Amino acid sequence: MARYVLSLDQGTTSSRAILFDHDGKIVSVAQKEFPQIYPAPGLVEHDPEAIWSTQLSVAQRAVSMVEAKAYDIAAIGITNQRETAIVWDKTTGKPIFNAIVWQSRLTVPICDALTAKGFDKEIRERTGLVTDAYFSGTKVKWILDNVKGAREKAERGELLFGTVDTFLIWRLTKGRSHVTDYSNASRTLLFNIYTKDWDDVILKELNIPRSMLPTVMPSSSIFGESDPEFFGAALPIAGVAGDQQAATFGQACYETGMAKNTYGTGSFLLMNTGEKGIQSEHGLLTTIAWGLGDPKKPEITYALEGSIFVTGAAVQWLRDGLQAITSSIEVESLALSVPDNGGIYMVPAFVGLGAPHWNPRARGAILGITRGTTMGHIARATLEAMCYQTRDVATAMANDSKVEATTLRVDGGASVNNLLMQFQADVLGIPVQRPKIAETTALGAAYLAGLAVNFWKSEKEISSYWALDRTFEPKISEDERESLYAGWKRAVERSLDWVQES
Numbered sequence: 001m002a003r004y005v006l007s008l009d010q011g012t013t014s015s016r017a018i019l020f021d022h023d024g025k026i027v028s029v030a031q032k033e034f035p036q037i038y039p040a041p042g043l044v045e046h047d048p049e050a051i052w053s054t055q056l057s058v059a060q061r062a063v064s065m066v067e068a069k070a071y072d073i074a075a076i077g078i079t080n081q082r083e084t085a086i087v088w089d090k091t092t093g094k095p096i097f098n099a100i101v102w103q104s105r106l107t108v109p110i111c112d113a114l115t116a117k118g119f120d121k122e123i124r125e126r127t128g129l130v131t132d133a134y135f136s137g138t139k140v141k142w143i144l145d146n147v148k149g150a151r152e153k154a155e156r157g158e159l160l161f162g163t164v165d166t167f168l169i170w171r172l173t174k175g176r177s178h179v180t181d182y183s184n185a186s187r188t189l190l191f192n193i194y195t196k197d198w199d200d201v202i203l204k205e206l207n208i209p210r211s212m213l214p215t216v217m218p219s220s221s222i223f224g225e226s227d228p229e230f231f232g233a234a235l236p237i238a239g240v241a242g243d244q245q246a247a248t249f250g251q252a253c254y255e256t257g258m259a260k261n262t263y264g265t266g267s268f269l270l271m272n273t274g275e276k277g278i279q280s281e282h283g284l285l286t287t288i289a290w291g292l293g294d295p296k297k298p299e300i301t302y303a304l305e306g307s308i309f310v311t312g313a314a315v316q317w318l319r320d321g322l323q324a325i326t327s328s329i330e331v332e333s334l335a336l337s338v339p340d341n342g343g344i345y346m347v348p349a350f351v352g353l354g355a356p357h358w359n360p361r362a363r364g365a366i367l368g369i370t371r372g373t374t375m376g377h378i379a380r381a382t383l384e385a386m387c388y389q390t391r392d393v394a395t396a397m398a399n400d401s402k403v404e405a406t407t408l409r410v411d412g413g414a415s416v417n418n419l420l421m422q423f424q425a426d427v428l429g430i431p432v433q434r435p436k437i438a439e440t441t442a443l444g445a446a447y448l449a450g451l452a453v454n455f456w457k458s459e460k461e462i463s464s465y466w467a468l469d470r471t472f473e474p475k476i477s478e479d480e481r482e483s484l485y486a487g488w489k490r491a492v493e494r495s496l497d498w499v500q501e502s
C-alpha cells in the first residue's frame with residue numbers, strides 16, 4: 001500500500017518538494033532557491049531550465065531522503081507560482097524566451113493600450129481579472145510579438161504556452177500531456193471563468209492561437225503519468241492548483257466565507273465564495289479556487305482574491321539589497337531592537353502595487369526618516385507593511401462579500417514570524433490563526449492528488465487533519481489601530497504613480 005503523496009511546490013524564489021503521509025504530516029522536505037533575473041527595473045524573469053532542474057532535483061531528493069520507492073507514492077501533486085508564462089517549442093521542448101514572472105511589469109504598455117480602447121471591461125466580465133501586466137495573457141502576446149519568428153511558428157502550431165504547472169507536467173510526462181487545471185487557467189487572462197473555456201474574443205484581441213493553449217482539467221484528476229526515468233516507475237500526476245488556491249485547499253477553507261492569507265514573496269488573501277463568482281467593486285479579483293468532479297461537468301468553486309505583490313520579497317531586499325540581515329529569520333530580532341516603528345512607513349511598491357490599488361507606476365518609498373531612524377525601524381516598517389497591505393485587501397473583501405471575517409487563517413514562509421503575526425492581529429482587530437503545518441500550499445496540492453487516487457476519501461476527512469499551532473489575539477486599542485493605519489494610507493498616497501514613463 002502506498003504510504004505517501006509527493007507534492008511539488010514550485011514557488012517564485014525556490015522549488016520545494018514534500019512527502020506527506022496519510023495524516024497530512026511532513027515526512028521529508030527538500031528545497032532549492034534559484035536565480036532571479038532582473039533585466040531592467042521592474043522586470044523579473046526566470047530561466048525555465050532552472051525551474052525544471054531545481055524542481056526535479058528536490059523531488060528526487062525528498063524521495064531518496066527517506067529511501068521511499070515508487071510503490072510507496074500514491075500520486076504526485078503540483079502547485080506553482082501562478083501567471084508566470086513560458087512558451088516553448090513543441091518539437092525540441094526548448095523554451096523560446098525566459099519565463100516572464102508574474103511580478104514583471106514588461107507588458108504595462110500592452111495593458112495601457114487595452115484599457116485605452118475600453119477592452120479592460122471585456123476582460124473583467126469574462127475573466128474576473130483586471131487588465132494588469134501581472135497576468136499571463138499579455139506576456140504571451142509580448143513573446144509572440146517580440147521573439148523572432150515566434151508568431152509564424154505559433155500560427156503553424158509549433159509552439160506551446162503554459163504556466164509553470166503545465167511546463168512541469170509536460171517535462172515530467174516527456175511531452176505526453178499538455179494540460180493545466182481550472183485554478184491556473186483562471187489566472188491567464190485568456191480563460192472565461194463563467195463558460196469555463198478559453199475565451200475566443202480575448203484570444204482574438206491578443207492575437208494568440210488557441211492551438212498553443214493547454215487542455216484544462218479538474219484540479220483533482222489524472223493529468224498524466226511521470227516518465228519512469230524520474231522516480232523508478234510511472235507515477236500519476238493527480239492534483240494541480242495554483243499555489244494560492246492550493247493553500248486555500250490545504251487550509252481546509254471549504255465553506256463559503258472561509259479565508260486564508262499566505263505570506264511568501266507576495267501575499268494573497270483568498271475567500272471561498274462557493275458556486276458564485278462575485279464581481280468585485282473594490283479592486284479585488286474574481287477567480288477560480290478549484291474545479292472538481294466530472295471533467296465534462298466540473299463543479300467550480302470561486303474565490304475573491306486580494307493579490308499583494310511584495311511582502312516577503314521586501315525582507316529579501318533587506319537581506320540581499322541593503323544587506324541589513326544575513327538571513328530572513330533575522331528580521332524579527334532586528335525589528336524587535338526598537339519598541340515601535342518610530343514614525344517610519346515603508347511602502348514596498350517595488351513592482352507597482354497590486355490589489356486594491358492596481359497602480360503599476362507606484363514605486364517603493366520609506367517615509368518619516370529622521371536622524372534617530374535605525375535599521376531596526378526600517379525592519380519593523382517592512383514587517384508592518386505586510387500587515388497594512390493585508391488590511392487594505394481585507395477591507396475590500398469585507399465590502400465586496402458583505403462578510404466580516406471573524407478570524408484569519410495564515411500560512412507561508414513568513415508566517416513563522418511571531419512579531420509579524422501579532423501585528424497582523426493588531427492591525428486587523430481580529431484573531432490570526434496559524435496552523436501546525438505552515439506548508440499548506442504543498443499540502444493542498446497533495447490533498448488534491450490524494451483525493452483523485454482515493455488516498456484520502458473526502459474534504460471532511462481532510463478538514464479533520466487541520467490543527468492549530470497558535471492564535472494571535474489583537475492587543476492594541478481601536479484608536480491606536482486606526483491612527484497607525486491612517487499613517488499607512490498617507491504613505492501609500494505618496495508612492496502612487498511615481499514612475500512617469502511607461
Ligand SMILES: Nc1ncnc2c1ncn2[C@@H]1O[C@H](COP(=O)(O)OP(=O)(O)O)[C@@H](O)[C@H]1O
Pocket residue numbers: 011012013014263264265266311312313314315316328329330331332412413414415416417420
Ligand atoms: N522569519 C521571517 N520573517 C519574515 N519574512 C520571512 C521570514 N522567513 C522567510 N521570510 C520571507 O518569506 C518568503 C519565503 O516564503 P515562501 O513561502 O517560501 O515564498 P515563495 O513561495 O514565494 O517562494 C521570502 O520572501 C522571505 O524573505
Ligand SMILES: O=P(O)(O)OC[C@H](O)CO
Pocket residue numbers: 010011012013080081082083102242243244264265266307
Ligand atoms: O510563489 P509565491 O508563493 O510567491 O506565489 C506567487 C503567486 O502565485 C503569484 O500570483
